[in-house]
Amino acid sequence: MISFEVPAGVANVSKLVHGLAMGVMRKWARWADDHEHERCEEWVNTMWSLSKGGMMGSMTGGLSRKKKEDKPKEEGEKKKEVRYQNLIMAAAVEELSWGDAGLYLAMPFMGLGGAAVAAAGTEAQREKFLKRFTTADKPVWGAMAITEPGAGSDTAAISATAELDPKTKEWILNGEKIFVTQGKSSVEDSEGFVVAWASRDRKAGRAGIKSFVVEHHTPGMKVTKVEHKLGIRASDTASIVFEDCRVPYENVLGDPEVKEGFKGAMATFDATRPMVAASAIGIGRAALERCQELYEKNGGKLRYGINPNRLTSAERDLMMMESQVRVSRLLTWKAAWMADAGIHNNLEASVSKAKTGKAITWVTNKAVELLGPVGYSKQELLEKWLRDAKINDIFEGTGQINTLVVARRIFGLGSKELR
Amino acid sequence: MFSLELSEEQRMIQDTAKSFAAEQLRPRAHECDEKGALPEDLLASAWELGLVSAVVPEELGGGGMKRSAVTGAIMLEELAWGDLALALAMVAPALFAYPILTQGTDQQKKKYLPLLLESKPAPLTAAVIEPVINFDLSELTCQAKKKGAGYLLSGKKCLVPMGSTAQSFLVYAAVDGKPGYENVGGFIVERGQKGLKIGERERNMGLAALDTVGLELAEVEVGGDAVLAGGPSCDFGKLMSYSRVALGALAIGVARAAQEYALEYAKVRVAFGEPIAHRQAISFMIADDYMEIESGRLLTWEAAFLLDAGKDAFKEAYLAKLYTDQVVIKVTDDAVQTLGGHGYIREHPVELWLRNGRGFTTFDGLATV
Structure with a gap:
């Protein structure tokens, strides 16, 4: 029903x-x-x-x-x-x-790293890695490290490596990760962890990529940089370098063998992309509400029901902003509900992310535009919301990557045909 | 609680409408458009599905099915996917009957609702739109002036579906010329009444197969018993919310037809040695259209759900239509663009969908659910 x-x-x-x-x-x-x-x-x-x-x-x-x-x-x-x-x-x-x-x-x-453990980890791994988020004495963070200087959306190009030391049964990680959300908080400032993606076999392409839980303060892991960003400045975005960083064998998520592993890793996105969309919606709604409030305070009226051609330009923008926020939420709820109902939601997760990222970027831009110097000024949060919102069209797969996922899905085409 | 799973009844109605659309409507849409007519047998077999008449109350001999805007929206999307002209022809009697069902007096219900149970389409329709620029539902130029126990109607209407053969028209007018939804009344006018002139069949950009006419009303006298809800005004806002949901669903049906057609075409059309679907310029456009269709459908369903839950939903329905109007224009245009020169040729249906889709910004009150 x-x-x-x-x-x-x-x-x-x-x-x-x-x-x-x-x-x-x-x-x-x-x-x-x-x-x-x-x-x-x-x-x-x-x-x-x-x-x-x-x-x-x-x-x-x-x-x-x-x-x-x-x-x-x-x-x-x-x-x-x-x-x-x-x-x-x-x-x-x-x-x-x-x-x-x-x-x-x-x-x-627990962040995205924790989400990956929750989605792809075994019962024992969940017990070991996730418990801290409710039991530790001091605040703890979790992070996910995928992106590299030379590999963004193209995760198959990941060059970080994980080599198995047959003697000690440890993974030896090497490589550089960038844009790790809460990376510093997770591995240097708290007793958290980072889930790092690395290749076991670079010749195997995607199939060789596995994810590894790396505990805080593991020798061989170093935070080398914390970025200065357009928005979401409260959150640290770190570069992490792994140099012969040794990780216990049982810290690999999913099947350690080189085969179909990538799909499992990508499945995490089906759960996290709607959450990125949800974050965008929160920002968009904040901007919309503030805009409506200021517009009405200034004597403006939203005349729902009249011929759209008779709406003022600002009225129409505000109504379209409202629709975009509403649509984004409905698409996101659909994807989330499907996950709840146990229905495969790969397409819908990408739809929610692609549409919402774009829609809310537009909404927050309009908000700044409609209020002129007030919107542009730091006396309001509108300019900040625009800067904050933009990240949602970028991380967890850019709008273009998610559109590509949607296109491949609806056309029934693989990555070789539709590149 | 929150769910997007169709109920068994909704699934059944969707299947019925879907197969009718695929088997009966789509194969004949081109011919109907070219000839500018909907064959009687097609209209009759569509009527026999009973999709409009199911809601007639049991005490009047009907099935007494609970009216559901969500279910109606699901049904209309499928029919419009088949052919918009036929979908609008099918619901034309509902434009008269549903306002009577929800707001009519007992006497009006007894008189008109049993007509829906006849084997042929009920000759009932409504006149909402007026042939003016900036037509506004809240400022109708058609006016109703009080005269004795009844009213005198004056003004012009257009885009009255199935008007050439309709016997009874539900005409909306501003009571005493006052603006606002709250001052709109519904008035039943019978064919042949003094002062009513039914125009020639209209010629529009799209909907060629649908019979639409204009009306001229020169002091048409309407008795007090022929005023919707007993008068003077009715809950016009609610009626238009149902209409917006219906039009939203129809727009999504047309858009979906175009998007699916373009998608299949792009898979087989080869250029530079590869199907054009392999190019992001094409596949991204169609992926965007897919997402906009999803968006428009959810907005429409949400407004429909609120109506079914007895909520006002005036704003939600208005915003949904505002949105779907733009979706159908973009998607049908993209479909023509995907087919290129072939899309411009009438052998392919995409140009028809563009012409039909373009009308939604004008189709206020042209359908209900």
Whole structure:
């Protein structure tokens, strides 16, 4: 039965997180943007105490994809029990990003690295690597290291290597990773970890690429740079160099053999891309709401229902911004709901990411444009939201890469035919 | 709770509409467009599906199915995928009957709703659009002036579907010339009434197969019992929200037809030694169109869902139509572009979809769900 009713669990999380976003995040948003590479203590400590209190429990591991479960319901009809974990996560990420997208990324949290462990790890690996996010004494971060100076979206070109030392049964990692979100926080400033992608066999192309959990402060791993960015400045973006960095054998995620491993690694994206979209939506909604508020304060009216040709240009822009935010959320919820319902969502995950990245970039641009000097000024957060939003059309696969995934899917073409 | 899975009933209705569209509509769409007519047998067999009449209450002899805008939207998308002109012809009687069903007096329901149960399409339609630039639903130029217990209607209408043969018209007019949705009334006018002139069959850019006419009303006298909801005004905003959902779904149906056609064409059309689908210039355009269709459909369904849940949904339906209007224009244009010169030739259906799709920004109130 088609329904757009927001599940109670989702609504509750939205409400709860919105309070946090309003009470703590907005207060520090401008400060965090002005103080790149500084930790916002109030935010980190607040989130850490909540994580330990169990509030983040539904989010930690929330991205693991559930199998379909059939449970008969009272009506005598067989209905699928959907637990909405991905949807809850999407709602939480939207609210956090409505508060501040940089602080959201900087919160002590398992991050994409943890998501990879949750999605591709064994029970023992989850136990070993994820528990810390609810039990450690001090804040902990997790990170994912894929991109290299010479390999962005083209992950098959990854040149970092993982060699197996037959004597010690250890992986020896070599190579340089860049653009690691919360990389410094994960491996130098806390007792977290980074999941690094490296090739076991460069001749094997994609099939040779595996992901490895590298613990904080592992010898041979070094943070060499922390980037200065356009937006999401509250979050550190690090370069990490591996030089004969030794990692225990059991830290490899998924099958260590050279075969079809890449698909498994890519499957993580099906879960994380809708979350990136959800983050964009939070920023877009913030910009939209502020714009509408200022527009109405200045005596503007939104005349829904009249002939669109009679709308003012600003009215039409505001309405289109509203539609774009709404559409982005619907596409994202669809992808998240499919994951919750155990339906393969590779296409929909990319649709949500490609569309939302572009749509929200447009929405936040319009917001700055519509308010003129007020929008451009740092007295408002609008210019910051534009800068923050842009990353969502870039990381976890650029808009173009996700469009390519969509195109290949709908045409039924492989990467050799549609390049 | 949140789900995008069709119910069994929705699946059944979708399948019915889908196979009818594929087997009956699509193969004949070109011929209907060229001839400018929908064959009677096609209209009759479409009517026999009972997709419009299912909601007639049991006490009036009908099936008493609960009206659902979501289910209706699913059905209309499939029919429009087959052919928009025929889809609009099919729902034309609903334009009269559904407002009666939801807002009509008991007497009006008894008089008109059983007509939906006849074996032939009910000769009922509605007149909403007016032949003016900047036509606005909230400022109709057609006016209703109070006279005794009834009203005098004056003004012009156009794009009245199936108007050449309709017996009863539901004409919308501004009561006492006052602006605003809240001041719009619905008035039942019968063919042959004094002061009503039914124009010649219209010729428009698209919808050539659909019979549409203009109406001229010169002080047409309407009795108090022929005013929707007992008058003077009706809940016109709600009626138009249903209409916007219907038009959104139809637009998505047309767009989907064009996108799918372009996709299949791009897979087999070879240029420079490879199918053109292998080029991002083509495949990205079609991928974008796919995403916009998904977007428009979800917006439309959400508005429909809110209506089914008894919510106002005025804004949501308006925004959904604003969005899908643009989707269908972009997607049908892209489809013609994908086929290049071949798309411009009438042998391929994409130019017809472009002409039909272009009309959605004009089609206020031309369908309901």
